[in-house]
Amino acid sequence: MLALKDYGSSDGGSESENETAVDNNEEKVKSLKNTNDNSLSEPISTSKSVSSLGLQICSAPEVVPTGTELCVKHIDSTASVVTHNPKYEELFAPDLGPENPFKTQQQRAVKNMLSGYVEKAYISEFQFENQRRTFASYGYALDPTVDGSTEEGKMLIGAKEAAEETGGKTVFENTALRPSDKRKRHRNNDPADIEGFLGPWGGYIDERRVVKPTQEEAAELEEILAKRNKRGKQVEEKPLEEKTVLHIKDSIDYQGRSFLHAPQDVGVNLRSDSPPERCFLPKAQIHTWEGHTKGISQIRWFPRTAHLLLSCSMDCRVKLWEVYKERRCIRTYYGHRQAVRDVSFDNDGKRFLSAGYDRYVKLWDTETGACISRFTSRKIPYCAKFNPDPDKQHLFVAGTSDKKIICWDIRSGEITQEYDRHLGAVNTITFVDDNRRFVTTSDDKSLRVWEWDIPVDMKYIADPSMHSMPAVTPSPNQKWLACQSMDNKIVIFSALNRFKMNRKKTFTGHMVAGYACGLDFSPDMSYLVSGDADGKCYIWDWKTTKLYKKWKAHDGFYIICQSASSTVAIVSHILLSCAVKGNFSVMDSPGLGYSYHLPSAGWNLKVRNALSQFSDLFSEFNKYIAPAYHHDRCERSVQMRLYSMHKREFVMVFVGFFACFGLAVFIGLAGPPITSTSEQKAHLNGSEMATGPFIMKTPALSPYSQQLWVIAKLSTSNNDDERYDKGFQVSVSIDGISANRKLIPVLPLETGHNRTRHLKCESQSCEELVVAHLGFLDYTYYIITVRFHGLESFHQRYTIRELTFYFKNYNPAFTQIEIWFRLIFLLTTFGVMCWFGHTLRKYPLHDWSIEQKWISILLPLLILYNNPLFPMTFLINSWVPGMLDAILQTTFLCAILMFWLCVYHGLRQNERRLITFYLPKLLVVGLLWAATLTLATWLRCTELEDPTYNYVLDTSNYYGFKVFFFTVGGFYIAYLLLLILRAYSELRSMPYFDLRLRFLTLLAGVVAGVCSLVTARQFGAGVLEDSFASRLSTYYRTSAQFMALYGLLNFYLYTMAYVYAPALQQVYGQHSSIMKDNPAFSMINDSDEEVIYGSDEDSRRPLTRLPRNGMDSD
DSSP states (O other): OHHHHTTTOSHHHHHHHTSSOOOSHHHHHHHTTTOOGGGGGSOOOHHHHHHHTTTOOOSSOOOOOTTOTTOOOOOOTTOSOOSSOOOHHHHTOOOSSOOOTTOOHHHHSOOSBTTBOOOOOOOOHHHHHHHHHHHHHHSEEEOTTSOTTSOGGGGEEEOHHHHHHHTTOOTTSOOOOOGGGSOOBOOOOOTTOTTTOOGGGOOBTTOOSSOOOOHHHHHHHHHHHHHHHHHTOOOOOOOOOOEEEEOOSOSBOTTSOBTTSOOOOTTOOTTOOSOOSOOOOOOEEEEEEEOOSSOEEEEEEOTTTOOEEEEEETTSEEEEEEOSSSOOEEEEEEOOSSOEEEEEEOSSSSEEEEEETTSOEEEEETTTOOEEEEEOOSSOEEEEEEOOSGGGTTEEEEEETTSOEEEEETTTOOEEEEEOOOSSOEEEEEEETTTTEEEEEETTSOEEEEETTOSSEEEEEOOTTOOOOOEEEEOTTSSEEEEEETTTEEEEEEOSSSOOEEEEEEEESOOOTTSOOOEEEOTTSSEEEEEOTTSEEEEEETTTOOEEEEEEOOSSOEEEEEEOTTSOGGGTTEEEEEETTSEEEEEESSSSSSOSSOOOSSHHHHHHHHHHHHHHHHHHHHHHHSOOOOOSSOOOOOOOHHHHOOHHHHHHHHHHHHHHHHHHHHHHHHSOOSEEEEEEEOOOOTTHHHHOOEEEEOOOOOTTTOOEEEEEEEEEOOOSOOEEEEEEEEEEEEEEEOTTSOEEEEEOTTTSOOEEEEEEEETTEEOOEEEEEESOOOSSEEEEEEEEESOHHHHHHHOEEEEEEEEEEEOHHHHHHHHHHHHHHHHHHHHHHHHHHHHTTTSOGGGSOHHHHHHHHHHHHHHHHHOTTGGGGGTSOSSHHHHHHHHHHHHHHHHHHHHHHHHHHHTTOSOOOIIIIIHHHHHHHHHHHHHHHHHHHHHHHHHHHGGGTOOOOOHHHHHHHHHHHHHHHHHHHHHHHHHHHHHHHHHTTSHHHHHHHHHHHHHHHHHHHHHHHHHHHHSSOOOBSSSSSBOOOOSOSSHHHHHHHHHHHHHHHHHHHHHHSOOHHHHTTOOOGGGGGOTTSOSSOOSSSOOOOSOOOTTSOOSSSSOSTTSOOO
């Protein structure tokens, strides 16, 4: 008991706490004996302990588990998760396996990357940024490898001297300024000292009032200035002495009139102010002037009459040319030391300005060639122009290289005004608004509008997307400015009050980047012409922005092109062009055919003239085939989803269409065959093989089989290759087997008539022949008896070796599939039709586009095409359901053909009257519908009436209808192609109409071929054996053909309904930015008014119920 009292409290127990480990039972037993430290090292056996402690009781002795002494769990060094609490020896134990003794301690360290071990650590962003900025500013920072127990002086790394000066403060801590850091000021706070009082405004003691370069700096500056002046030294040159050369002898006519006087020949009025009614495209090059030795920089028509032409060139010369008569060079003006950049006539043409790179603008007398005045601002003038106002003809403006527009008075020679707001050299000056304002363009990619004599621009037009516009020309009606942009575009600005860019009129297709190619309008404003860097001439239609014509006019790049847009009717079709080679040409439209160079005489000329006349004749005839009424405004139409779809959505629409179509074809390929065939061989001996009777029982039939064909095939013992054709007669009797196994006569032998068949054999094989055809199946089984008459001689000669009868009928499994899929398409079409009508519910019918009107017609016809009464054809023994199905399918297919004609023509023609628009199309498609319906009816009646031998068919008329069908079909295809070509030629430059055309053509191209093929194949390709028995013919050869046809037509209409329906924003009255770009807005509006909705009729409501506020902004 005494031992129990002392258990756990002995000295030995206290000493054992200081031991490193107590691992075995023997040591714990020693602690209970209260022995000294020397006895701890002696081992004690279990028997001794028991004998010495006989009175001690150990109810639960501690036992060391067997096998745990040396059990060490190894941990994967690459693991990031540990599922138990490991010891230090386990956690940092070396990897298993052999160890490389040559590795250093650094190489043996655990790594998770090439340079060491990296793991994430989360610190304060402010503390990190604080230390980084402190190190960047002062050169020291806290050492991240030490802990908080380190002395404060040893926690920093970097510039420790700077740390001692600042006390280890960071950049976010304020450091006290030293007295020496403050700059001392001059002080005089005595208010009595009036002149010397400084107060708080005293300057710094070390402040330098006048900063002068040191002697060394002054020497360096003088050297730099001397080199700069030497490099840019400008030699003061005296102006070149002006002179002129007259190249003609008859400068004055018999009445004393000079060459400036306009000719007054009989029937020629060169002073007419009225523009021509119509201008034509140039067709032939009629003349080329040569005289300049270098490139031509500008050409100008003589004002009003255009019988003379003024040109300036890089050869420092200005030349005056004759245009009207002999096309001679009249006079040459010499007066510039460097290239001449621009020339400009005054209003009457008696004087002109020339601007050269020698920094001079000179005023010349056109008739005498004398230089009247010289003007210079010591900068290069890029353009010069008189003020067109008759009261200000003594003033002219010039755009110079120093970003200014300078106005001179030619009477005094003084500068009267400077317009200095541009940021680059001024390229063009154009007067607008009855000469009260002028527009300038510059290399700073901006356009500025100025009031005359006010040196501040009233309007500044600049945009990051704009480029420099080195050529500008006004339209003949003075409403528009055409600007040649350096991004290969011609942009149009309004020339009236707003000066707004017309984004609907952008002309592209030419290449002018880097070249100041000129441009001009035709006098009637029907065409816009421009040159390009490849020497080509481009002509666009002004209203549609369509590129009408282009041709190679020069070998070099094409600098200037001008039409006589501001002159007279006699030169209204003349186009003038010049190039870098120093020559320029004139093109004329009433030339010889569509040729760009004047051809030589001979048969080539006659052929081209005949082709031109034939083209004009065909174009006149074409107007009556497919007339188009060109209104000033496009068709008023409801917004379509087509206008707001992106390219990705277009791709998704077509992918969805072809995926559904492919799925339908795949289902058809996996479906059952359309017909099922069984055979029976005749087993007769001797001559009975040639006569019969052949008595056969049909396989089990069902109402879904609907029709039965009996076909015979003979094989002979003939070993010759001779082809043999034998006519013989066939008689057939048919009995039906009722439910109580009684024979019911269907076609008795005595009531039937023998019909002639033709047996065609070659070698041992004969062609199949139709013996009988049964249209309605009233019984499950039939007994058919067949007899041949007239084959006895054939059997004696060739020996009929084998006779096989085939029973072919429609597969009931396919019939069920046809009924189910027709029902599915019927319900889907009904849902699409309701949804389409819901989207257009808030728009009046007269605002629907032509596509939307036709889709609303085609969807109900598609329901009839799917024919909800189709199952009745299998339940009623009458030809009426089958005929009704043929009529509905024919009507729908012809309605699609009518839809294509009307849309391709209707996009070009807004006025669609019954006689001029619909009647020609109804005539073509109506004939096609009548032919297909007649053929379908004929074939159907033949199949149903043949077994009774009561329906006599006129085969010759049947084939005549087939010829008529294919003739009308060919005429329809030609008419459709004509409409498509004309629609593309007239509308491809109008963005939204071009979009409608492409979408319609892409889908119609897929459907048109299939529909035409199926129409011809299904209703008219069946060939009759004779006048009574029809050839075996099915509407579809495979299930895939049926699914392809029905899937294609149904999915085509679904896709069209989705694309032509209004977008969700319009259906639910939400605002959409696309509404402004609706083609209902005028795309050929030449006025400067706000763009308004389609129709000009005030009584018609706008197309949306949205307010007009905010739809347009300046």
